[in-house]
Amino acid sequence: MSFGNWRLRCDDCGCFIGKNNTHFGGVYFGGPEDMEPPEARYLCDKCEAAEIAEARKSGRMPTRWVTADWEAPIAAELGFRWAALPGAAWGAWRRELPDGWEWVEVPDELK
Numbered sequence: 001m002s003f004g005n006w007r008l009r010c011d012d013c014g015c016f017i018g019k020n021n022t023h024f025g026g027v028y029f030g031g032p033e034d035m036e037p038p039e040a041r042y043l044c045d046k047c048e049a050a051e052i053a054e055a056r057k058s059g060r061m062p063t064r065w066v067t068a069d070w071e072a073p074i075a076a077e078l079g080f081r082w083a084a085l086p087g088a089a090w091g092a093w094r095r096e097l098p099d100g101w102e103w104v105e106v107p108d109e110l111k
């Protein structure tokens with residue numbers, strides 16, 4: 001990603017972030033009231049660390065349309081794998097396989 005002269009702001013706390021401490025924070029699902037698809041989130045070091053700490057503390061992984069950069073390694077640490085229904089474009093982090101679901105690799109377009 002090229003930042004040029006632009007400086008991003010963290011989508012959580014609003015602080016300015018530089019190209020060396022910008023973390024892709026994933027993309028949430030949109031809602032029926034949204035006029036456009038939701039935008040990608042970018043986080044500062046502090047806010048990414050807070051999301052990771054929350055996942056470790058709660059033992060839960062977030063549910064998003066596109067996963068954040070930190071999710072795959074933390075999911076593995078917490079015992080989660082990506083699972084999806086056969087043929088579905090989207091899946092979820094799971095510890096146990098729901099009926100009919102399969103363990104799959106996280107699709108490239110979701111990470």
Ligand SMILES: [Zn+2]
Nearest residue numbers: 010013044047
């Ligand atoms: Zn922040």
